[in-house]
Amino acid sequence: MGKPKALVSFCGIPLICRGLRRLGPLADQLIVTTNEPCNFDFLCSGATQGRLELYRDIYSSRGALSGIYTALHYATLPSVAIVACDMVFPSASLLQAEHRVLLDTKADVVVPKTSHGYEPFHAVYRRESCLRLVKEALDGGETRATSWYDKAKIVEFTLEDVLAADPRGGSFVNVNTPEELKYIEERVLSGEMTMIDGDDLRHPVLHKKNPPCGYQEPI
Numbered sequence: 611m612g613k614p615k616a617l618v619s620f621c622g623i624p625l626i627c628r629g630l631r632r633l634g635p636l637a638d639q640l641i642v643t644t645n646e647p648c649n650f651d652f653l654c655s656g657a658t659q660g661r662l663e664l665y666r667d668i669y670s671s672r673g674a675l676s677g678i679y680t681a682l683h684y685a686t687l688p689s690v691a692i693v694a695c696d697m698v699f700p701s702a703s704l705l706q707a708e709h710r711v712l713l714d715t716k717a718d719v720v721v722p723k724t725s726h727g728y729e730p731f732h733a734v735y736r737r738e739s740c741l742r743l744v745k746e747a748l749d750g751g752e753t754r755a756t757s758w759y760d761k762a763k764i765v766e767f768t769l770e771d772v773l774a775a776d777p778r779g780g781s782f783v784n785v786n787t788p789e790e791l792k793y794i795e796e797r798v799l800s801g802e803m804t805m806i807d808g809d810d811l812r813h814p815v816l817h818k819k820n821p822p823c824g825y826q827e828p829i
Contacts, residue, residue, distance in 0.1 A: 614649060615696035615785075620795055626653070626695040630662075633702055639687060642695065643667060643680040673753025675744060678730070682741045689713070690740075694731035698794060699780045701732070704767075707775035708734040711765055718743070718762040722772050722782070729782050730755040739763075 616626035623631075626642070630653070634640060640662040644650055647664040654662050665684050669676040681692055689712055691705045708720040712734050719740065721733035740762065747758035773779060785791040 614646065617649060618696070618788075618791060620698060620791060621798060625698065626650070629693060629695055629697060629700050632700055633691075633693060633705065634661075636702055636705060637661070637691070639663070639685060641665060641681050641684055643677045669748050671748070671753060674730075674755035675748055675753050675757060678735075678755060679741070679744045679748055682735060682737050682744060685737050688737050690735045690737050692731060692733060692735060694784070696784065697732070697781075698783045698785060699778075701776040701781040704732065704772060704775040704781050705734060707771070708767060711767075712736060715765055716763060717765040719759065720765045720767065721759075722767040724769060724772075724782065726782075728756050728759065728766075732781055 617624045619625075620628055630640070638661075642650055642653065642662065642664050643666075644664060645666050647666065650664055654664065663684065665680055667676045667680045668683055669679060678692055682690055689709055691709065693700050693705070704722070708722075711717065712720045718736045719733055722729040743758045743761050746761075752758065767775075772781065783794070785794060
């Protein structure tokens with residue numbers, strides 16, 4: 611990409627701004643974990659001023675788990691939604707549904723599970739219990755985001771649960787090349803993206819004609 615994926619433009623704004631626009635209204639506290647805070651200072655103004663905080667990883671070891679720990683450590687509320695800042699279609703309605711289940715159960719984590727496995731970066735965590743479990747995993751040399759899940763009380767969101775909360779699907783779409791990003795951006799702008807079929811929520815489905823349930827993605 612030539613720059614951090616979170617800063618790559620999609621439909622005219624950086625992906626991280628797109629995520630904040632879609633999810634920011636849900637949060638009482640906004641945390642961005644980054645080891646390059648100078649690249650993200652521009653976020654601490656406007657609508658997020660006074661609400662958004664930038665933090666470097668507490669653990670020097672590289673890996674997804676360190677970011678999760680840092681977010682949980684600096685969070686001040688009992689429930690924490692952790693979302694990758696380079697997702698194209700993060701879903702507020704899905705996070706709300708996960709949070710309701712977290713409150714109604716004794717789960718430590720409410721996390722979607724698809725044919726690709728767990729989606730830890732579109733999940734909701736119980737701060738107190740998860741902070742301890744993640745720290746234990748890091749101290750044991752783990753770096754994978756889900757390496758500690760076997761010690762936690764997990765509630766899995768199935769395909770049906772995900773689509774009930776977000777019928778449009780596509781919540782976990784991620785792009786890794788400029789070509790992929792351009793392809794999805796062009797389809798969003800042309801109105802060709804539609805509801806996800808089957809059990810693959812990472813890849814948007816394209817149709818030549820828009821059906822009545824067509825995906826109408828707000829830009």
